[in-house]
Amino acid sequence: MTLNIAIDGPSGAGKSTIAKYIAKTMNIAYLDTGAMYRGLAYYALQNGIQPDDRDKVVPFLETVDMDIKYSENGQKVIVNDLDVTPYIREHHISMAASTISKIHEVRLKMCALQRIIASKTDCVLDGRDIGSYVLPDANVKIYMDASPEVRAERRKKDLEGKGDFSHTFEEILADIKARDYQDMNRDFAPLKVADGAVVIDTSYMTIEEVANKVKEICKGK
Ligand code: DC
Numbered sequence: 001m002t003l004n005i006a007i008d009g010p011s012g013a014g015k016s017t018i019a020k021y022i023a024k025t026m027n028i029a030y031l032d033t034g035a036m037y038r039g040l041a042y043y044a045l046q047n048g049i050q051p052d053d054r055d056k057v058v059p060f061l062e063t064v065d066m067d068i069k070y071s072e073n074g075q076k077v078i079v080n081d082l083d084v085t086p087y088i089r090e091h092h093i094s095m096a097a098s099t100i101s102k103i104h105e106v107r108l109k110m111c112a113l114q115r116i117i118a119s120k121t122d123c124v125l126d127g128r129d130i131g132s133y134v135l136p137d138a139n140v141k142i143y144m145d146a147s148p149e150v151r152a153e154r155r156k157k158d159l160e161g162k163g164d165f166s167h168t169f170e171e172i173l174a175d176i177k178a179r180d181y182q183d184m185n186r187d188f189a190p191l192k193v194a195d196g197a198v199v200i201d202t203s204y205m206t207i208e209e210v211a212n213k214v215k216e217i218c219k220g221k
Contacts, residue, residue, distance in 0.1 A: 002121060002123070003028060003122040004118045004122075004135050004138040004139055004140075005019075005123070005125070005139060005218065006127075006130035006131035006134075006140065007019050007124060007125070007127075007130070007143075007214075008128055008129065008130050008131050008132065008141075008142070008144070008193075008194065008197070009126075009128075009142075009143050009144035009145050010128075010145065010146075010180050010184075010191060011155070011176060011179060012146065012150075012151025012155045012176060013144040013145050013146045013202055014144055014146065014154070014202045014207065014210055015126040016032060016034075017207055018144065018207070018210050019032070019124045021211050022211070022215070022218070023123070023124045025215070026218070028122040028124060029070065029117075029123040030075065030123065030124050030126075031068065031075070031117055031118070031121075031123050031124070031126075033114055033125055033127035033128075034126070034128075035075060035077050035085070036068070036110050036114070037101045038088035038096075038097040039066065039077035039079050039084045039088050040064065040066065040100055040106065040110070041096035041097040041099070042084050042087050042088050042096070043064065043079040043080070043082070043084060044057060044096075044100060045093075045096060047060065051097075051099040051100035054103055057100060057105075057106065058103065061106060064079060064109075065079070065081075066078070066079055067079075068117060089162070091159065091164065091175075094175070095175065095179060095182075098183055099182065101128075101183075102182065102186040102187075104188050107129075107188055107189055111129075111133065111189075114127075114134050115134060118135055118138075125138075128183050128189075129189040129191065130194075131194030132189065132192055132193075132194035132195070132197075134189075136194065136195070139221055140217060140218050141196055141197035142197060142198050142200060143193045143197040143199045144199075144202055145199060145202070145203075146201060146203040147203050148173060148180065150203045152176050153169065155176065156169055159172075198217050200213055200214070
């Protein structure tokens with residue numbers, strides 16, 4: 001049996017920062033499952049397919065081979081031998097990923113790959129449905145949350161850190177709320193608190209405080 005730590009929650013709750021930290025301190029892998037949906041959304045757009053066009057996305061999926069590789073710079077998402085990692089963090093890809101992820105067949109394909117990786121590798125996975133659907137028997141399940149305003153502020157800082165000053169706080173807040181709504185209200189495997197998950201509200205916690213809390217939860221298991 002491998003060790004699997006599931007961290008779910010909405011965007012900007014701090015999942016990836018904490019997941020990376022836990023992976024490093026416990027010397028296990030980190031699987032960023034959002035990057036897989038982002039990679040697929042980017043690749044679909046590159047091929048002229050809109051993420052909400054189910055009739056085109058489903059047959060297109062059959063032509064897509066996704067692979068996750070690890071390098072010293074972290075996880076790489078490879079789609080049909082193309083490394084799409086450098087392109088998947090752009091602002092417009094966030095909503096495209098959320099939209100394509102509503103398609104049942106897309107989720108089945110991504111979940112199958114996530115389950116294979118988790119069954120072979122000790123890892124911490126972050127996403128939306130890891131504890132509730134992908135790995136309901138994960139050793140540790142955490143749901144990280146924060147207020148939309150705090151998450152929008154964090155997202156704005158992130159984008160600005162990458163030199164993107166083109167979005168106002170209000171715009172980012174509206175995007176975050178729209179994405180939360182879409183991720184929480186899709187028919188299949190929506191974002192929700194998994195049975196048995198520990199909820200952490202990170203709104204007014206430092207990264208160190210959250211990391212300590214997660215370490216404590218892991219130790220108790
Ligand atoms: O975590 P992220 O912001 O990179 O994820 C982008 C989108 O991908 C998110 O809005 C919904 C989708 N997603 C999902 O449906 N299930 C996951 N396990 C991870 C991400």
